[in-house]
Amino acid sequence: MIQPLRKIHRRIFFVLALLLPALLLGGIALRYSWPTPNQSGNSSARPLLSGATP
Amino acid sequence: MSHQYQAIAWNRQKRIYDIVLVTGVTLYLTLFIGVSAFLFPYATAKTLIIRAAGSAAFLLLHIVLCIGPLCRLDPKFLPLLYNRRHLGVVTFLLGAIHSVVAIRQFHSFGDKDPLVSLLTSNQDFGSLPDFPFQQLGFLALVILFFMAATSHDFWLRNLTPPVWKTLHMLVYVAYALLVVHVTLGLLQSETSPLLAAGTGVGLFTVITLHVAAARREAKVDWKTLGPAAEGFVNACALTEIPEKCATVVSLNGERVAIFKYDGKISAISNVCRHQNGPLGEGKIIDGCVTCPWHGYQYLPEDGASPPPFTEKVCTFQTRIVDGRVWIDPRPKAPGTRVEPSLIGTSEGMA
Numbered sequence: 001m002i003q004p005l006r007k008i009h010r011r012i013f014f015v016l017a018l019l020l021p022a023l024l025l026g027g028i029a030l031r032y033s034w035p036t037p038n039q040s041g042n043s044s045a046r047p048l049l050s051g052a053t054p
Numbered sequence: 055m056s057h058q059y060q061a062i063a064w065n066r067q068k069r070i071y072d073i074v075l076v077t078g079v080t081l082y083l084t085l086f087i088g089v090s091a092f093l094f095p096y097a098t099a100k101t102l103i104i105r106a107a108g109s110a111a112f113l114l115l116h117i118v119l120c121i122g123p124l125c126r127l128d129p130k131f132l133p134l135l136y137n138r139r140h141l142g143v144v145t146f147l148l149g150a151i152h153s154v155v156a157i158r159q160f161h162s163f164g165d166k167d168p169l170v171s172l173l174t175s176n177q178d179f180g181s182l183p184d185f186p187f188q189q190l191g192f193l194a195l196v197i198l199f200f201m202a203a204t205s206h207d208f209w210l211r212n213l214t215p216p217v218w219k220t221l222h223m224l225v226y227v228a229y230a231l232l233v234v235h236v237t238l239g240l241l242q243s244e245t246s247p248l249l250a251a252g253t254g255v256g257l258f259t260v261i262t263l264h265v266a267a268a269r270r271e272a273k274v275d276w277k278t279l280g281p282a283a284e285g286f287v288n289a290c291a292l293t294e295i296p297e298k299c300a301t302v303v304s305l306n307g308e309r310v311a312i313f314k315y316d317g318k319i320s321a322i323s324n325v326c327r328h329q330n331g332p333l334g335e336g337k338i339i340d341g342c343v344t345c346p347w348h349g350y351q352y353l354p355e356d357g358a359s360p361p362p363f364t365e366k367v368c369t370f371q372t373r374i375v376d377g378r379v380w381i382d383p384r385p386k387a388p389g390t391r392v393e394p395s396l397i398g399t400s401e402g403m404a
Contacts, residue, residue, distance in 0.1 A: 006275075019230070020233050
């Protein structure tokens with residue numbers, strides 16, 4: 001009765017263990033270079049994302 | 055354990071659990087908002103609430119997800135499991151506060167309905183940095199809502215434990231959505247390495263604990279039992295079973311708990327009827343096998359809960375031969391009485 005659930009659980013975690021670290025690292029690596037205070041005049045700076053809190 | 059409907063069957067442990075939970079969450083929110091207001095004086099009250107509630111929900115979800123494997127690895131953590139569903143409900147409530155305030159902040163000033171705006175304003179699914187992360191958070195919240203709404207034993211009983219457990223496995227989907235929500239949302243605009251490292255450590259902890267617990271569980275399932283004779287399987291030595299406790303073996307892919315108590319041996323299914331808890335990790339208390347998760351009890355001879363309770367689990371025929379326990383792997387119907395094998399009266403086996 002519980003073994004099929006265990007198998008599903010194992011498979012879910014196998015997928016998550018591969019997928020989530022890759023997404024986390026990819027998301028950080030590919031993020032925009034946000035302007036630092038001494039670059040405030042940079043006209044190529046992207047506007048804040050929709051929903052990003054200032 | 056309850057045999058009739060109650061909103062919450064309060065007891066001392068649940069009260070202490072909830073007091074600690076509410077105090078901890080209140081302290082976290084107060085500290086977070088206080089320190090953030092000091093460090094970022096230009097941040098609005100709404101922004102502080104969004105951040106405080108969102109981070110609290112995300113942290114709490116990590117704790118919820120770590121409790122299960124921690125209990126598999128060390129029974130010391132079992133008290134945390136007892137009322138875990140209240141942690142889940144609080145996680146949903148914090149997530150709901152985060153979402154409602156965020157939707158009001160970012161989607162309620164246009165001519166579109168705020169929910170329509172949330173779901174349609176950003177559809178840049180092809181770009182990782184511009185990905186519509188808010189939709190992911192919203193989807194995770196919908197999953198957490200269904201889990202919180204069905205967390206009561208009423209739903210557990212009506213949906214049946216396997217269906218209920220399957221439904222609640224969606225928490226892993228919600229977690230994955232939230233990790234991506236944070237990565238493509240907060241971590242895009244906030245470049246502090248501390249935030250990225252914190253998210254990474256949380257993810258690493260959850261995955262490592264689950265993998266470690268799964269490896270430990272797999273050892274039981276993959277353990278090779280002795281040869282079979284007369285339809286019985288050589289399961290374990292008597293000396294392997296501690297008094298008033300059990301050894302768990304896997305028969306035909308399902309687990310059986312073999313209990314030793316008062317000079318007798320009985321075997322019942324390892325799966326509690328309540329939430330599929332591991333009965334073999336419980337003890338015999340007052341003559342009953344007691345589930346370590348929520349205290350559901352069963353008589354070892356017939357696998358039935360003592361009256362007025364009605365839960366029943368399968369039982370198994372046992373024999374003792376030369377200091378070893380043999381089991382008939384064919385389960386008896388739940389609640390079927392099986393005479394316990396008496397220790398010291400070894401039977402012959404062809």
